[in-house]
Amino acid sequence: MALIICPECGKEVSDKSDVCIHCGYPLINLVNTKCNINGVVYDFKEELPIALLEKREDYISAIGKIRKKTSLNLVDGSDLVDIIREIKAIPETFTPKYPLENREKLYGNSKEKSVVCPYCHSKDTKKISNLSKAGSVALFGVFALGKTSKQWHCNQCNSDF
Numbered sequence: 001m002a003l004i005i006c007p008e009c010g011k012e013v014s015d016k017s018d019v020c021i022h023c024g025y026p027l028i029n030l031v032n033t034k035c036n037i038n039g040v041v042y043d044f045k046e047e048l049p050i051a052l053l054e055k056r057e058d059y060i061s062a063i064g065k066i067r068k069k070t071s072l073n074l075v076d077g078s079d080l081v082d083i084i085r086e087i088k089a090i091p092e093t094f095t096p097k098y099p100l101e102n103r104e105k106l107y108g109n110s111k112e113k114s115v116v117c118p119y120c121h122s123k124d125t126k127k128i129s130n131l132s133k134a135g136s137v138a139l140f141g142v143f144a145l146g147k148t149s150k151q152w153h154c155n156q157c158n159s160d161f
Contacts, residue, residue, distance in 0.1 A: 002014075007025065035080075072096055117154035117161065125152050
């Protein structure tokens with residue numbers, strides 16, 4: 001038995017221990033941190049120790065980090081973290097229940113659902129943010145009040161509607 005230093009609290013712990021006896025930080029072998037999801041290999045070196053934490057509120061952030069990295073939905077991200085917690089390692093492959101290509105078929109492409117410009121009939125539009133409206137009022141004062149009632153901007157003809 002050898003003593004190692006916990007990367008979280010810096011205290012000495014047995015190398016045979018699964019978690020630090022002082023702070024509860026998972027002490028795992030980080031050799032296999034890669035997972036193949038739909039033909040793309042992701043490295044979950046940062047997410048693995050977080051996913052293995054004991055309390056739910058501590059490891060729930062691992063789901064968010066995995067979802068952000070992989071574009072998985074909430075169900076698939078949660079399922080992957082459950083598998084990681086069960087086997088205490090990253091699986092070599094993971095097959096999501098709702099792959100990205102199936103979600104696009106079900107819900108359509110977000111570009112197709114954009115608002116159509118009433119002037120040039122383009123779908124290349126974006127929503128005008130409240131921060132942008134407030135900035136216009138701050139810069140131009142009363143003269144910008146007419147613009148604050150507009151909600152959409154057309155990138156094609158540069159009109160606000």
